[in-house]
Amino acid sequence: MRSRRGQADPLPEAGRPQLRSQLWFGPDDLNGLIHRAWIGSEGFTRDVFDGRPVIGIANSWSETTNCNVHLRDLADHVKRGVWRAGGLPLEFPVISLGEAIMKPTTMLFRNLMAMDVEECIRAYPFDGVVLLSGCDKTTVAMLMGAASADVPAIMVTGGPMLRGIHGTQELPSGSAVWAADTERRAGRLSDEKWQELESCITRSAGHCGVMGTASTMASMAEALGMTMPGNAAIPAVDTRRSVHAELAGSQIVHVIEADLRPSRILTQEAFENAITTDMAIGGSTNAVVHLVAIARRVGIRLPLLLFDEISRRTPLLADVWPSGTYQMEDFYYAGGLPAVLAQLLPLLHRDAMTVNGRTVEENATGSEILDVRVIRPLDDPLAPDGGTVVLTGNLCPEGAVLKKSAASPELLQHRGRAVVFRDKRDLMSRVDDPNLEVDRSSVLVQQNGGPRGGPGMPEWGQLPIPAKLLRQGVTDMVRISDARMSGTAYGTCILHVSPESAIGGPLALVRDGDEIELDTERRRLTLHVPDDELARRRTAWAQPAPAFSRGYGRLYEEHVLQAHEGADFDFLEGGPGVDLAPYRPTSH
Ligand code: FES
Secondary structure, eight states, X not given: OOOGGGSOOOOOOOOOOOOTHHHHHSOSSHHHHHHHHHHHTTTOOGGGGSSOOEEEEEEOOOTTOGGGTTHHHHHHHHHHHHHHTTOEEEEEEOOOOOTTTSSSOTHHHHHHHHHHHHHHHHHTTOSEEEEEEOSHHHHHHHHHHHHHHOSOEEEEEOOBOOOEEETTEEEOTTHHHHHHHHHHHTTOSOHHHHHHHXXXXXXXXXXXXXXXXXXXXXXXXXXXXXSOTTTTTSOTTOHHHHHHHHHHHHHHHHHHHTTOOHHHHSOHHHHHHHHHHXXXXXXXXXXXXXXXHHHHHTTOOOOHHHHHHHXXXXXXXXXXXXTSSBOHHHHHHTTHHHHHHHHHGGGSOTTOBXXXXXXXXXXXXXXXXXXXXXXXXXXXXXXXXXXXXXXXXXXXXXXXXXXXXXXXXXXXXXXXXXXXXXXXXXXXXXXXXXXOOOXXXXXXXXXXXXXXXXXXXXXXXXXXXOHHHHTTTOOOOEEEESSOOOTTOOSSEEEOOSSOGGGTOGGGGOOTTOEEEEETTTTEEEEESOHHHHHHHHHHOOOOOOSOSSHHHHHHHHXXXXXXXXXXXGGGOSOSOOOOGGGSOOOO
């Protein structure tokens, strides 16, 4: 996949900007001496302070984040590229958010990581940064932080892990565990098989190997223009990723020379390109809340209806789990994201600029589909419209999302009676109760899983099918919550209901037996309960107590916005390029 478009490209000169780093390392005074001497103590010769650009390498490496565990090595390749282009690389750690391990949910800490990234970029003498991410929230948080800091930046993601294999059977990492859990709860999977699965689904470093949130957001970063072309799908352990990292290290020096800041890349057109791409790859529903959050960092509002509008006109092209059949490794061999973007050119803003100094069209032109089983051409898509739809109605006045491409077609138009769970704990204590009054036409509802209610909007939205229905052969039901769902998950799950139940959204007022209607064709989600009855219930409703009395959790609960607003903090929104003056070095 190494191609002309993958090379580091010198950008046209835009007048050499003054380097921030020279405020630290340039002056012939006490400050300058201290800065040079202390960084020099790491073993640098003094000529590295000769006015060359200083490149921060923000590294989310951590042994608690298996998806990112190879980023330490990848950083060395970035450094090689920086040195080669005449820069000074300085690697620094940021918080790492390991999706599978961190509790209660990485989403609770996404904004904290974004603040960490933003403040480190500002507070240190960086002229540009390379962002090393991988697991779901690490990619999102780094884009949010870099957007706010608005210092030239290139993202390099860690790439997907090798495809899962058990014997000769392919197992999509991530997605396979949901299917196996369902089979086990239905009594159809032996303990032996369950244990074998454990050693087969995660065969290497790298993020989950399906079109889950990590692969989706890596694709979003590429579609936005914040990575070099081809970045998203190169497998984590493929040496072409190391080469790609070195090229990115060289390119960031050129990006600084051209002063190509995130604010010049993250435009309205770039976000529309990303949404179009998301729909074509059957991306994670999480992309909606994350793209909204990143956009608001640069002062751009993305109404949920824009996602639906784009979804209606964008065919589904990628046949990748959980919407399809193949895995990310196959997607890469089939041409990767450049092949998808080339197909999508008629639907994209072709002139949008990217970090290699070329437009989306220049990067994509000539990229071919190498396996039409995995990536379909625009004139022969898997489905005529996109993966994610946006619903509105009296149950979700500010919207909700549904991954249509991963739902059961026969449930997309459905009316059934609600079976309501007050929260996750209530659900887990009752869902497998043989006496639960539920049948295959029921609509499962879980409350208090949103940004405030979770708290942190956890990935609880793929509510488990009650065991007694699993044994009857039921594999999917309409399920509704204000939570999110893992990008690797599937089913007819309506997510991100906004406003959420914990602040009194209509979801809080649903009771057992209420009729709920999903009309995907008309994009409507309706609670068939008279308004006067809903008003009576509202009067009797009591807001749940906050989960945290102190610390970061309290800050989160007091400032988090709703799902349709990106679930960022209210005080972190705003245009980029906030005054860097407070961060200038002053005399000791
Ligand atoms: Fe990191 Fe799935 S756990 S991407």
